[in-house]
Amino acid sequence: MKTPIYLDNHATTRMDPRVLETMLPYFTEKFGNAASRNHEFGWEAEKAVDRARKQIADLIGATAKEIVFTSGATESDNLAIKGVAEMYAERGNHIITAATEHKAVLDTCKKLEKHGYRVTYLPLKGDGLIDLDMLKESFTDKTILVTIMYANNEIGVIQPIAEIGKMCRERGVLFHTDGVQAIGKVPVDVNKDNIDIMSITGHKIYGPKGVGALYVRRRNPRVQITAQMDGGGHERGMRSGTLNVPSIVGLGEACAIAQREMPEEMKRMRYLRDKLTSKLQAGLDEVFINGSMEHRLPQNLNMSFMYVEGESLLMGINDVAVSSGSACTSATLEPSYVLKALGLGDDLAHSSIRFGIGRFNTEEEIDYVADKVIDVVKKLRELSPLYEMAKEGVDLSKVQWAAH
């Protein structure tokens, strides 16, 4: 077993060597511009792009013409939300989203608010799920778009996407979902799930960074989006810019592999995740799982280790790459807004660790990580005045802390 062990697969994934293999020729001998219509080099590139388009579409139950290539999910989210807002401005100015969305969605919505749009940020239930009744009450006759992510990047909770999509469809409102954590990991079908627009990225599914796609529905309803960049009118006028052929080929191959291997991989991921969970629960008291265990990606575990601060825990398991919801590990010095939206106190948010299991993790690695985390948590609890007080029966919520 080699260290460090990578268990941060919601942040990014290692590229599958099979993906790299398919990409390589498109950097060198097959270097053509997919928009060159009058020679062999261009045709070859266009053919490769079309094949990738089909591979992506197949994974999500779409058609190839509904795939628009972008630079990644941040661009896809921006294009979807701003593009719909601009295109449908005459119909209304209201957008519904959720408090736990990715910043690419939240900050895009905030930008639109400055331009006169109204945005509803739905709170979440304690298990991280949307309250469908609350969503229902949030629609107005000015609502043009609902944007709610498929699966959350911190807690892995999967939203009731098909129900949300159905509600939108019944009201003639478009439904966008940020699908980056879900596609290739769990079955996603834009028709069964009533999705109109979906953001996709390569690097979360063992493909390259810097490439993504936007699914844009063409029938029932036909979705229109105003381009956010002006140029050569590529991608049916929705996204100008010369196509990044090698990366697009890689994204396509990553989708094809994910589709082929999903049933097997889901089983294996769930087995490893459940093993990690039960080992941690058996080895430690006072640990809490954040978010629904039932509606969750099989790759994700997000756990709070009470009385231990996240950054100090990461320091103790420095040969394991994971993330923490602790403020000390974020650029903003604020604890995770996702965990806080679940109603978690700041103290528990500070004590959380996100484990993201991926295709290349082994059972041996999971065993090692579990043992290591248990060791370090025990050691840090020996150091923790909070653990000592709790063991003495002090109710920590009643203590008058000298906040600083």
Add this chain to the structure above:
Amino acid sequence: MAYSDKVLDHYNHPRNVGSLDKSASNVGTGMVGAPECGDVMKLQIQVNNDSGIIEDAKFKTFGCGSAIASSSLATEWLKGKTVDEALQIKNTDIVNELSLPPVKIHCSVLAEDAIKAAIGDYRAKQSAKSSAPAEQTVA
């Protein structure tokens, strides 16, 4: 973030972890910080009433590695000092010794606050003892 060797050393081998009897009249306890801020430090000193010298110091800290290192270092420095000397320890001394980056300066401030709080508690106990020996206040 990269940690300095001294922070890593204190984190991996924390000095003087533990608790002293907080009800003893020659023990001063300082508890600063708050769980929702991500750090709580408990620092205790045991003073020799005759010499006024800090004979023992213990800490427990909930917080990041720099917070643990700051309080561990503080206990090392406290031992053997008089209470008055201990009050001269400044957070900047801790910053320099541990090479703390700007984002971790608050850890050193917290350690200085903990020292002051522990000494304050010790002194309050001492003056309570001399003015009203029957009534002991527990911090």
